Every structure is written in C-alpha cells, then in structure tokens.
Amino acid sequence: MKKKAIKNFGHVLLLGALTMMMSCGKDSIAPQPSLNVDNEAAAVAATGLVTTAFTPQTVGITVKKMDNQRGNISQYLLYIPNGYNEKKTYRWPVVIALHGMGETGSNINVVRNVGLPKVVAGKPFVMIAPQCLRNWWNIATLDVLYSEIIAKYNVDPKRVYLTGLSMGGFTTWDWSILSPQKFAAIVPICGGSNPKNVASIKTTPVWAFHNADDPTVSVWNTRNMVNALKAIGGNVKYTENPTGGHNAWDKAYANAGLYTWLLAQHK
Incomplete structure (x- = not known):
C-alpha cells in the first residue's frame, strides 16, 4: 500500500x-x-x-479462555451454530448472555445448565456466555471481552445482542446504558437499574421479563425501568408473569417469539 x-x-x-x-x-x-x-x-x-481472517470453530458449545485475561472474567462458553464453518464470509448475529450470582465461580460447567446456554442448541446465532469469577460483573472487563469477540469471530457488529438474568439482568441494563452503541437490542430478565439513566437507551429495542411474585429481586425493579422508558417514548416490550418466583428466565428463553424479535433488530 x-x-x-x-x-x-x-x-x-x-x-x-x-x-x-x-x-x-x-x-x-x-x-x-x-x-x-x-x-x-x-x-x-x-x-x-x-474482522480477522476466517478461523474454523467447533460447532456446539465449547469452553474458551479470554486472550486478554484481566479483571474477574477468564473464560466463557462459546456456542457455534451449524453452518458457521461453511459460510466463511457470512457475519453471524451474536448474543452475549450474562448469568446470575448462583453461577459465579470457576466451574464453567454450571453456566451450561442455566438460562440461554441450556437451550441454545439449534439457534441461528453465535452465543458468548462468560463466567464471573467473583463479586459482580465488571463492565470494564466485559468491554475487553466484547472487543475480543468482534475481532476473533465471524460476527456482525450491527447485530450484537445482550441478555442476562438476575445479576446478569442488572448488568444488562447497566452495560447497555453505559455503551448503547454496542448493542442492537437487549433482553434483561429479573434485573433493574437506575430509571433516571434510561435516556441513553431510548432507541435501543428492549424486551424485559420479570415475575410478579419474585421474592429475590422485586418486580418493581423492572417495572420502574420499563415505565421510565415508556415515559420518554422508548422502544420497550415487557412480559410479566404473575407467578414463577425468581426464575423468570426459563419461560423467557423458551419463548420462540423472543428469538424472532431479537434477530430482527440491528443497528
């Protein structure tokens, strides 16, 4: 050149x-x-x-180490859909899935059995499900992981989606509010954040889920966020189940309509 x-x-x-x-x-x-x-x-x-030159990946779920390990994330589950290795020029949508406090630690296998990783088989997108080693999700470390994902895999930067449950639901709100340009849509489940900060995600498509009888995270955490977005004309959907306790994620991730809606969103 x-x-x-x-x-x-x-x-x-x-x-x-x-x-x-x-x-x-x-x-x-x-x-x-x-x-x-x-x-x-x-x-x-x-x-x-x-992105970098095409690198074949193992189809299904595998465990990957972060290339640039720092903070409280060192590994993540990578789900590669069928057809990934054949479609070398195709940029796949990617969903980042954040677990709850119960999956915190160093045993990555516990992340496989909860939330999106449990039901991701057959879905037409790449999934990244990191594991928080301790304390709470660190957004600065998640930013590093985000950059690694975009550079390393055949994914579309205009179709990056964020979802999370409980602790991950809180961080789904918080991370998207801090960096709305990163995500084409978000799906926070039984989480919450400061409703005064929703202006930055006014145009971000949101589908939130919570159970009314949640004894662990009050449903008002999600109601307040949804109401704040509605008040400013935000692009928000909300599904509230009357029962189910804290586990609002099994019903949410079993909803086929969620994936149709999610994959229709793009930056």
Missing part, C-alpha cells in the same frame, strides 16, 4: 475509533489506539469495521 493511501486510510480508521472511545463508559479499560498509522490494525479491530 502506498504511503499516501495508508495515511488516508489511517485517518478514516482513527475517526471511527475515536468516536467509539468517546461514547464508551468511563470505566472502560479497552486500550486506545495511538495517533499514528502504524497502529492501523489496532484501529480496525477497535472499530469492528473488519
């Missing part, structure tokens, strides 16, 4: 990368590209404009 062409291309990439950096949450720890064209590849990866 000639020097002039490289320079112009670098300017375009830097503009996109700087725009993304300005819109990320204040606790993001994703590395910032230097202001020179020698870091062209890093700028490309940061913007998600181009």
Whole structure:
C-alpha cells in the first residue's frame, strides 16, 4: 500500500475509533489506539469495521479462555451454530448472555445448565456466555471481552445482542446504558437499574421479563425501568408473569417469539 493511501486510510480508521472511545463508559479499560498509522490494525479491530481472517470453530458449545485475561472474567462458553464453518464470509448475529450470582465461580460447567446456554442448541446465532469469577460483573472487563469477540469471530457488529438474568439482568441494563452503541437490542430478565439513566437507551429495542411474585429481586425493579422508558417514548416490550418466583428466565428463553424479535433488530 502506498504511503499516501495508508495515511488516508489511517485517518478514516482513527475517526471511527475515536468516536467509539468517546461514547464508551468511563470505566472502560479497552486500550486506545495511538495517533499514528502504524497502529492501523489496532484501529480496525477497535472499530469492528473488519474482522480477522476466517478461523474454523467447533460447532456446539465449547469452553474458551479470554486472550486478554484481566479483571474477574477468564473464560466463557462459546456456542457455534451449524453452518458457521461453511459460510466463511457470512457475519453471524451474536448474543452475549450474562448469568446470575448462583453461577459465579470457576466451574464453567454450571453456566451450561442455566438460562440461554441450556437451550441454545439449534439457534441461528453465535452465543458468548462468560463466567464471573467473583463479586459482580465488571463492565470494564466485559468491554475487553466484547472487543475480543468482534475481532476473533465471524460476527456482525450491527447485530450484537445482550441478555442476562438476575445479576446478569442488572448488568444488562447497566452495560447497555453505559455503551448503547454496542448493542442492537437487549433482553434483561429479573434485573433493574437506575430509571433516571434510561435516556441513553431510548432507541435501543428492549424486551424485559420479570415475575410478579419474585421474592429475590422485586418486580418493581423492572417495572420502574420499563415505565421510565415508556415515559420518554422508548422502544420497550415487557412480559410479566404473575407467578414463577425468581426464575423468570426459563419461560423467557423458551419463548420462540423472543428469538424472532431479537434477530430482527440491528443497528
């Protein structure tokens, strides 16, 4: 590539990368590209404009280690759908699924048996289900994982979806509020956040779920978020079951209509 062409291309990439950096949450720890064209590849990866060369993956669920381990996430479940290895130029939708407090720890197998990983077989998207090692989901670490996913797998940056249950439901709200540009739609289940902060996700498609008799996380956590979004004209759907206790996720992820709706959303 000639020097002039490289320079112009670098300017375009830097503009996109700087725009993304300005819109990320204040606790993001994703590395910032230097202001020179020698870091062209890093700028490309940061913007998600181009992914790496195609790498075949094992179909089904496997366990993967983060390439850039930091914070309280070191591994995740990767689900690869049928046809992934044959469609080498196709960019797949990807769903990031965040578990609840009960799956915190280092035994990744417990994540397989709860929520979306339990029912993901046969679904036409890539799934990433990280495991929180301790405490609470760290959004700065999730930002690092997000960048790794976009750069490493054949996924579409315009069709990245976020869902989570309980602790993961809270973080689904919080992460999307901090970085709304990352997600084409979100599905928070029995979670909540500060309803005063919903303006940033006014245009983000949301489908929330909760059970009215939840003894662990009050249903008002979701009701308040949904009502706040409705008040500003947000794009929000809400399913509230009268019974079921804290487990609102089994019904939610068994709803075929959820996936039809989810995969119809894009940036």
